[in-house]
Structures are given as C-alpha cells and as structure tokens.
Amino acid sequence: MNVPARRPAxxxxxxxxxxxxxLWWIPRxxxxxxxxxxxxxxxxxxxxxxxxxxxxFPHAMPLEYGFSYxxxxxxxxxxxxxxxxxxxxxxxxxxxxxMTLAVPAGYALARLQLPFRALILLAFLVPQAFPNxxxxxxxxxxxxxxxxxxxxxxxxxVHVTHGLxxxxxxxxxxxxxxxxxxxxxxxxxxxxxxxxxxxxxxxxAAPGLLASAIFVFLESLDEFTGSYFVGAPDxxxxxxxxxxxxxxxxxxxxxxxxxxxxxxxxxFMLVVERFLRSDVLSKVGx
Amino acid sequence: xPKRLLGLLLVLPALTVILLLFVVPLATSVVxxxxxxxxxxxxxxxxxxxxxTSDIVFxxxxxxxxxAIIGILAIAIGGYLVLGENPRAVAILRWLYRWPLFxxxxxxxxxxxxxxxxNGLMNNVLIEAGIITPLQAVSFLDWRGIxxxxxxxxxxxxxxxxxxAMASVDRSTxxxxxxxxxxxxxxxxxxxxxxxxxxxxxxxxLSFVTMMSVLSVPLMINAQSPTMITADIAFRINAYGDYxxxxxxxxISLVASACVGWFYLRQTLKERS
Numbered sequence: 001m002n003v004p005a006r007r008p009a010x011x012x013x014x015x016x017x018x019x020x021x022x023l024w025w026i027p028r029x030x031x032x033x034x035x036x037x038x039x040x041x042x043x044x045x046x047x048x049x050x051x052x053x054x055x056x057f058p059h060a061m062p063l064e065y066g067f068s069y070x071x072x073x074x075x076x077x078x079x080x081x082x083x084x085x086x087x088x089x090x091x092x093x094x095x096x097x098x099m100t101l102a103v104p105a106g107y108a109l110a111r112l113q114l115p116f117r118a119l120i121l122l123a124f125l126v127p128q129a130f131p132n133x134x135x136x137x138x139x140x141x142x143x144x145x146x147x148x149x150x151x152x153x154x155x156x157x158v159h160v161t162h163g164l165x166x167x168x169x170x171x172x173x174x175x176x177x178x179x180x181x182x183x184x185x186x187x188x189x190x191x192x193x194x195x196x197x198x199x200x201x202x203x204x205a206a207p208g209l210l211a212s213a214i215f216v217f218l219e220s221l222d223e224f225t226g227s228y229f230v231g232a233p234d235x236x237x238x239x240x241x242x243x244x245x246x247x248x249x250x251x252x253x254x255x256x257x258x259x260x261x262x263x264x265x266x267x268f269m270l271v272v273e274r275f276l277r278s279d280v281l282s283k284v285g286x
Numbered sequence: 287x288p289k290r291l292l293g294l295l296l297v298l299p300a301l302t303v304i305l306l307l308f309v310v311p312l313a314t315s316v317v318x319x320x321x322x323x324x325x326x327x328x329x330x331x332x333x334x335x336x337x338x339t340s341d342i343v344f345x346x347x348x349x350x351x352x353x354a355i356i357g358i359l360a361i362a363i364g365g366y367l368v369l370g371e372n373p374r375a376v377a378i379l380r381w382l383y384r385w386p387l388f389x390x391x392x393x394x395x396x397x398x399x400x401x402x403x404x405n406g407l408m409n410n411v412l413i414e415a416g417i418i419t420p421l422q423a424v425s426f427l428d429w430r431g432i433x434x435x436x437x438x439x440x441x442x443x444x445x446x447x448x449x450x451a452m453a454s455v456d457r458s459t460x461x462x463x464x465x466x467x468x469x470x471x472x473x474x475x476x477x478x479x480x481x482x483x484x485x486x487x488x489x490x491x492l493s494f495v496t497m498m499s500v501l502s503v504p505l506m507i508n509a510q511s512p513t514m515i516t517a518d519i520a521f522r523i524n525a526y527g528d529y530x531x532x533x534x535x536x537x538i539s540l541v542a543s544a545c546v547g548w549f550y551l552r553q554t555l556k557e558r559s
Binding site: 024025028032035036037038039040041042043044045046048049055056061101102104105107108109112113114115118120122123124125126127128129130131132133134135136137138139141142157158160161164168218221222223224225228229239242243246247251254255258261262265266268269272279284 | 289290292293294296297299300301303304307308309311312314315318372375378379382383384385386387388389390391392393395396397398399400401405406407408410411438447454485488491492495496498499500501502505506516519520523529532533535536537539540543544547551554
C-alpha cells in the first residue's frame with residue numbers, strides 16, 4: 001500500500017501535530033487490513049469449500065480441487081434446480097403483492113394528512129419489532145387448517161407480511177423525499193391529482209421504490225424461518241436446501257447453495273446507493 | 287372525498303395483511319402460552335424456566351452484547367466516513383464495510399461455520415503466520431461464533447443507516463467545532479451522535495429483535511446447550527409438537543423485545559412532542 005499523502009491539517013487540530021511525516025497510515029492500514037480479513041476471509045473460505053473435493057483437519061488447504069459437487073447440484077436429479085425455481089417464483093410473487101400494497105400506503109403516509117400517522121407507520125414495523133418465530137409457528141398451524149401449509153401461496157403470504165415493513169417504510173421515505181413544490185407546480189398549471197402523481201411524484205420516487213422492491217425480493221429469497229415452518233417439506237427453497245445439506249455435513253453442497261444466495265445479495269449491495277440515496281435514507285423512520 | 291378518508295383507504299389493505307397474518311397469530315401465540323391441559327395457567331412458563339433458564343439468560347446476554355458491539359462499530363464506521371481526513375482510506379472503508387449487508391443469516395451461518403471451525407481458514411492463517419500452534423487451535427463455534435455471526439451481518443446495516451444520517455448533519459456546526467479546536471472523537475460523540483440518535487436507535491432496535499428471532503444462526507453454529515431460545519422453540523415443535531412451551535418461550539423473547547421496543551417508542555414520542 002502506498003503512503004497516502006498527508007492533507008494539511010486545519011489550524012489548531014489536535015491530531016498529528018508536530019510530526020513531519022504522516023505516520024497515521026500505519027494504524028489506518030492495519031485497521032483496514034483486519035477489516036478486510038474479517039470480511040473477505042470467511043467469503044474466501046466459502047469459495048474454497050465450493051471447489052474442494054477433499055478437505056479435512058489438519059490440512060490448511062483442500063487436498064483436491066474440482067467441480068464434481070457442482071455437477072451434482074445442477075444435475076437433473078438434484079434438488080437444487082427445483083429449489084432455485086421455487087425461490088425465484090416465491091420472491092417475484094412476494095414483490096408484486098408487497099408493492100401493490102405498499103405504494104398506495106407509502107404515498108398516503110408521506111403526503112396525505114393521516115390521523116394516527118406515527119401509529120400506522122409503527123404498525124408496519126410490528127412484524128420486525130416482535131420476534132417472528134412464535135408467529136410463524138402459529139401461522140403454520142393456522143395454514144395447516146386452511147390447507148395453505150406447504151403451498152406457494154402460503155409461503156408468499158408469510159414473506160409479504162415480513163417484507164411489508166421494508167416496502168412501506170422505504171416507499172414512504174421515497175415519497176417524502178420528493179419535493180412538494182414540484183407537485184404544487186404541476187397542480188397549479190392544471191394537472192389533476194392523479195396526473196400529478198403519475199407524471200411527477202411516481203417517476204421521482206421510482207429509484208426509492210425500486211430499492212424497496214429489491215429489498216423485498218432479497219428478503220424473500222433469503223427468508224429461512226417462515227419457509228422452514230410453512231413451506232417445508234413440500235415447497236423446497238434454497239435456504240432449506242442449504243440447511244439440510246449443512247446439517248448432513250455436506251459442506252460442499254451447502255457452500256454452493258450459499259454461493260447461489262450470495263451472488264444476488266452482494267450484487268445488490270454494490271449498487272444499492274444508486275437507488276437509495278442519502279436524502280431518502282435520512283427520511284426512513286420519520 | 288376528504289383527504290383523510292382517502293388516505294386511510296390507501297393504507298387499509300396493507301394494514302389488514304399485517305393484522306391478519308401477524309397480529310392475529312401473535313395473539314394466538316400469547317394465548318397459547320397460557321393454555322394448559324385443563325384451561326389456562328402458568329404451567330408452560332414453569333416448565334420453560336425449569337428446562338431452559340440457562341438458554342433464556344444466554345440468549346439475552348448474547349443478543350445484548352452483539353447489539354452493543356454493533357452500535358459501537360456502526361458509530362466508528364459512520365464517524366470515520368464523515369470525519370476521516372484521508373480520502374483514500376475513507377473510500378476503501380466505504381467500499382469495504384457494506385459487503386455483508388444483504389447476505390442472508392443462513393448463508394452467514396454456513397460461511398462462519400466453516401471459517402471459525404477448528405480447521406477453518408481463520409485458524410489456518412493464524413497457524414501459518416506462527417501466531418498459534420496447531421494444538422492451540424480451538425473452534426469458535428460456541429457463543430462467540432453466534433456473536434461474531436450477528437456482528438458480522440448486522441453492523442453494515444446499522445452503519446449504513448447511521449452514516450446516511452450523519453451525512454445529512456449540518457456541516458457548519460462540525461466546521462465551527464473544529465475551528466474551536468475540538469478533536470474528531472469529541473465532535474463525533476458530542477455533536478454528531480446526538481443528532482443521529484433516532485436513526486441509531488431504530489437500527490439497533492431492529493437488529494436486536496431480528497437477532498432474537500433468528501433460527502438459522504444458532505442451528506448452524508451452535509445447537510448444543512446452552513443455545514438460543516429460537517432453537518429451543520423449533521425443537522419443542524419438531525420433536526414434541528409441544529405448542530404450549532414453544533409459545534411460552536416465544537412470549538419470553540417477546541417480552542425481551544418489547545422492553546427494547548419501548549425504549550424506541552419513548553425516544554420517538556419525545557422527539558415528536
């Protein structure tokens with residue numbers, strides 16, 4: 001690592017005064033290096049496991065590399081393809097249902113004078129604010145009586161409930177961040193309320209709404225507990241496959257499944273700030 | 287149509303979903319916790335505490351400890367992103383800290399299960415570097431593993447929220463304090479953190495509750511005793527179909543979360559009044 005050039009310190013600043021050469025790059029490099037190891041170490045380990053044919057204690061590195069486990073995962077007889085399809089179908093349906101519910105709600109919470117607004121906003125936090133495991137246990141019991149247990153509909157309903165807080169809160173923040181003056185300008189030149197919403201508010205809020213849709217998609221893709229109680233064993237999803245493989249000691253299959261779940265998650269992380277700017281973020285929860 | 291009515295109509299469908307699919311089962315769970323063979327009573331709670339007291343304490347200690355560490359790290363990361371003087375280090379940190387943000391808990395469980403194991407990459411690196419001998423290698427797959435998993439996964443989330451809020455803090459106050467000679471640490475603690483307190487608390491409360499109900503991490507990293515309440519709930523259901531004790535344990539984790547939620551509610555109400 002290069003020695004970063006020292007920026008001139010502000011007068012009277014208590015740090016680094018009197019040292020000709022900036023030695024701060026040493027602790028900085030150490031801290032950043034440790035952080036990098038803490039984050040990428042585990043990820044590297046996972047990737048090693050996906051291509052390790054044989055690896056046991058006390059060998060520091062796998063004894064043999066290969067892709068035979070990949071073939072097994074993606075073979076027609078393997079359950080991975082079925083799980084992958086199920087996961088994507090459920091996540092897409094969850095996004096459609098959640099956004100249909102959340103866009104009107106978010107607009108109302110951001111723009112219309114609602115009675116008990118703070119309370120309503122908090123109500124959507126309820127599925128996050130209470131431990132959801134006991135709820136899933138009881139939903140599974142209820143769904144069993146209704147014939148919804150082990151169906152895609154059942155799993156989607158559970159995921160929607162869980163995803164609504166992201167959908168509604170981020171949608172509300174996205175609508176709040178839209179400048180009201182633009183809406184008023186549209187209204188003053190004669191646009192109807194609906195037209196203003198369609199042509200002014202919605203396009204301006206779109207990046208935030210897209211972010212909330214992706215959030216909901218990922219939440220659904222990654223959800224384990226609800227799928228475990230409501231979906232399994234009929235609706236097999238990727239997280240369930242990962243759990244079963246790992247519990248059976250098959251680390252290669254588990255790691256490959258984990259990698260499949262990891263790719264969309266990391267991909268979204270890398271672009272999230274393009275959708276979720278700080279002006280929207282600072283309005284979350286307000 | 288009056289605006290208020292329209293607003294309520296727009297919110298109603300989403301609220302109904304929450305009510306039917308979360309509040310009702312939650313109520314069922316609370317009622318179920320008090321249901322015993324012959325009517326209602328505290329039998330399930332007595333049994334829960336007899337069997338699982340150590341797990342209950344373990345869960346609360348672990349989740350609180352993780353929340354505290356997450357809070358400190360999030361403030362440190364957010365603070366450096368706002369106040370850091372070396373643009374390159376700030377850019378590296380900004381790029382680095384967010385990686386685990388959306389990685390699901392179950393994947394975190396699997397990743398750390400292999401990383402922290404006795405022959406995991408962590409111990410291997412330490413051995414290769416000559417810091418420990420192979421005999422000294424220990425598995426971290428116990429309470430430490432759970433804390434590491436929680437901190438690893440939740441810190442970026444809180445740090446993202448906090449740094450977003452910090453970025454919108456009025457720069458002129460910070461510059462003024464700097465010109466008066468305040469150190470960066472002091473500016474962070476005395477000027478910035480109070481202004482982002484609401485966001486920080488929201489992030490930490492959400493993390494606390496999320497961690498209280500994560501099932502996959504304790505199952506993957508540490509399923510032996512003492513473990514977390516969530517693993518016990520799943521065990522009661524799967525092994526015995528014992529909804530009474532499962533609901534009682536659920537009720538206990540609910541009370542713990544409610545205490546934290548109350549803290550948040552008080553903070554927001556104070557701010558709005």
